[in-house]
Amino acid sequence: MNIRPLHTEADYRHALATVATLVDIDPAQGTPEGDELEILSILVERYETEHFSMAAPDPIEAIKFRMEQQGLSVPDMQPYIGNANRVYEVLAGKRALSLAMIRRLHAGLHIPAEVLIGGC
Incomplete structure (x- = not known):
C-alpha cells in the first residue's frame, strides 16, 4: 500500500480508479485492502471538497425537487405555503x-x- 496525499488531477483520477477496484472487491474492514479503501476514500472526499465545491441549491428549486420526489401538487403544498395563489407566487x-x-x-x-433560508 503506497498512499500519499492527492495534489493533482492525475493523483485524484488514479485514486478514484483504485477506489472503484477496491469497492468491487468489497474487502472486509481491518484488512489491508479494507484499510486502503478507507484511507483513499477520505483522501478523495477531501480533494473533492477542496476542488469541486457545490453551491447551495436555490430554495425554490429545492421545493420543486421535493415536490417532484414525493409527487406533490400545488394543493399538497398549501399547508406549508398558504393558499394556491400564494403557492404559485x-x-x-x-x-x-x-x-x-x-x-x-x-x-x-x-x-x-x-437551503430554504438561502433565498431570504
Missing part, C-alpha cells in the same frame, strides 16, 4: 418565503432549513 419566484413557511417546509417536507 412562491414557485414562480414572485413571493419570498416567510419564516413561518420555512419552518413548515422544513418540519413537514424535511427540506434543510439552511
Whole structure:
C-alpha cells in the first residue's frame, strides 16, 4: 500500500480508479485492502471538497425537487405555503418565503432549513 496525499488531477483520477477496484472487491474492514479503501476514500472526499465545491441549491428549486420526489401538487403544498395563489407566487419566484413557511417546509417536507433560508 503506497498512499500519499492527492495534489493533482492525475493523483485524484488514479485514486478514484483504485477506489472503484477496491469497492468491487468489497474487502472486509481491518484488512489491508479494507484499510486502503478507507484511507483513499477520505483522501478523495477531501480533494473533492477542496476542488469541486457545490453551491447551495436555490430554495425554490429545492421545493420543486421535493415536490417532484414525493409527487406533490400545488394543493399538497398549501399547508406549508398558504393558499394556491400564494403557492404559485412562491414557485414562480414572485413571493419570498416567510419564516413561518420555512419552518413548515422544513418540519413537514424535511427540506434543510439552511437551503430554504438561502433565498431570504
